[in-house]
Amino acid sequence: MSIWTWLQDVIGRVRWMDVLVSAGIMAIFVLLNRFLVRYVFSLVNRKNREKERTLLWEEALEKPLRLFVVVLGVYLGLKYLFSVRWETAIALDGLFRSAVILLIGWSLLTLSNRSSFLLEQLSKKIRLDDSSMLIPFMSKVLRFVVIALTITLIGTEWGFSINGLVAGMGLGSLAIALAAKDTLGNIFGGIVIILEKPFSKGDWILTPSVEGFVEDITFRSTKIRTFADAVVTVPNAALADQPITNWSRMGKRRVTFTLGVALDSDRERLAAAVERIETGLRENDKIDQTTILVKFTEFQQSSLGLFFYFFTKTTVWAEHLAVRQEVNLAVMKVLEEEGIRLAYPAQRVLLEEGAAWNAEEEGLRSVSSAG
Structure with missing residues (x-):
């Protein structure tokens, strides 16, 4: 039977009164969908004192509910029009159930969004900060599960059995596991990173x-x-x-170095300089006061080593460098005032007195022989 013949048969069977009643049913639901949904939420608001929570639920579910009312009106109108007269009525039930599944999936996708009310409440209960990656990761997992379940349920509604697919996956599970080993390892690695944080x-x-x-x-x-x-x-x-x-995650930032000063530095002046530098660090409000060490710790080949060990309160790189510069300039000022010179690379050559005399005689002999 051609489509044209089928349409003629349908038109011949249709009673125009039924068409008008069906169109009226659809129009009522289409025109009143906003009012009906608002009325439902108003009833919920009366029983729920937490208005903020209700508004969030309303924002997530209003559009799916309004579309559900429209779909319901269309379904009832067509159901009345085709009531048990044609096999088309049987297909309407499947279409309506599929549409309801899609609307439920849409609602769940909205609720599983990372900024949704449910996940925000979850983050507050487990005390997650705004930079946590757990909520975005959970949102992606939930959205994937919702989409998979929606497709599966709609397929089942139209007679597509997933038993064969599951059996096939069982037979090829070993090959799939080997092929997806790296992918599964990365997914579990991501879960470990998120949980251990x-x-x-x-x-x-x-x-x-x-x-x-x-x-x-x-x-x-x-x-x-x-x-x-x-x-x-x-x-x-x-x-x-x-x-x-x-x-x-640093609560403070460490500064440690050894400063070399001249070997011939005066002992008392060096001790005074060390004491003044340490006092200056303890009076600096930008330095953490828990651990401050300024000590003369070692004799080096060409210098005396002053050991510095302290922490800046800030962990921001630029601010940390500014504090270090301030401290370095203060150290230079103290050393200058105490007359302590910084060490520079030097090498001393010591000659014994007898060796120097012999070298001088050898030089004179060379000059005489040349003359």
């Missing part, structure tokens, strides 16, 4: 292979922006097996 988004980290700021973590890899402004993508499996130094 050695770093957060925006942290400055150092590994044996890369150093830079963490930009993002995905199922397979972590993106790190280096100081050269290049983005390095590191597989999660490799990153999880490497030692990771998180410089952003």
Whole structure:
């Protein structure tokens, strides 16, 4: 039977009164969908005192609910029009159930968004900061699961059995596992990184292979922006097996060095300089007062070593350098006022008196023989 013949048959069977009633049913639901949804949320608002939470739920579910009301109206109208007269009515039930599954999946996708109310509440309960990558990672996992379940349920609704697919996957599971070994390793590596949380988004980290700021973590890899402004993508499996130094977790930043001063420095002046430098560090509000060490610790070949060990309160690189410069200038001032000179590379040659006399005689003999 051609489509034209089928349409003629349908038109011949249709009663125009049924068409009008069906169109009226659809129009009622289409025109009143906003009102009906608002009424439902108003009832919820009366029972729920937390208005902020209700508004978030309303924002996530309003559009799917309004579309559901429209779909329901269209379904009821067509159901009335085709009521048990044609086999088309049977297909309507499948279409309606598929549409409902799609709307539920849409709602769940909205709720699984990283900025959704549910995940925000979860982050507050487990006390996650804004830079945590756990919520974005969970959002991606939930969205993948929702999409997979939606497709599976719709396929089942239309008679597509997944049993054969599962059986086929069982037969080829070994080959799939071997082929996806690296991918699965990266996914589990990402889960380990997120759960153990050695770093957060925006942290400055150092590994044996890369150093830079963490930009993002995905199922397979972590993106790190280096100081050269290049983005390095590191597989999660490799990153999880490497030692990771998180410089952003420093509560304070260390400064340690040994300063060489001249070997002929006066002992009393050197002791006074060391005491003044240490006192200056303890009076500096930019220096952490827990550990401050300024000591004359060693005799070197061409200098005397003054050992410095302290921490700046700031961990920001530029501010840390500014504090170090301030301290260095203060140290130079103290040394100048105490008359202590900085050491410079030098080499002394000592000749014994007899050796010098013999060298002089040899020189005179050479001159005489030449004359």
